[in-house]
Amino acid sequence: MHDAYVTWEEGKQICVELGGVMVVPQSEEELQHLDNIFSGQLFWIGCTDIVVEGTWVCFGEDTIDEQDERWAAGEPDSNGNEDCALRATSGWYDNGCDVYTNLICQRPA
Numbered sequence: 066m067h068d069a070y071v072t073w074e075e076g077k078q079i080c081v082e083l084g085g086v087m088v089v090p091q092s093e094e095e096l097q098h099l100d101n102i103f104s105g106q107l108f109w110i111g112c113t114d115i116v117v118e119g120t121w122v123c124f125g126e127d128t129i130d131e132q133d134e135r136w137a138a139g140e141p142d143s144n145g146n147e148d149c150a151l152r153a154t155s156g157w158y159d160n161g162c163d164v165y166t167n168l169i170c171q172r173p174a
């Protein structure tokens with residue numbers, strides 16, 4: 066586990082170097098726990114559709130549906146060109162990959 070202020074790609078790399086992967090919260094309980102640690106600040110989620118637009122691939126999972134309940138209402142919308150997943154308090158958003166935000170790494174499942 067680690068936190069920093071990084072882009073999605075940097076975060077992915079940092080987690081690999083630590084022997085882990087970027088976090089993909091599996092349950093509401095886990096999300097709440099992480100929200101508490103970060104006081105509701107944004108953090109990266111280990112999911113991207115950078116390879117095939119609209120196909121979201123997550124570390125430790127295969128693809129996740131755009132209807133997955135972890136997404137915020139109306140997301141992902143690829144507004145502009147958004148290929149990286151971000152946690153906000155209302156749910157997950159797809160966001161540009163080059164913004165700087167918090168990083169959480171987890172050990173591989």
Ligand SMILES: [Ca+2]
Pocket residue numbers: 114115118119143146147148149159
């Ligand atoms: Ca996209």
Ligand SMILES: [Ca+2]
Pocket residue numbers: 140141142143144147158159160
């Ligand atoms: Ca979006």
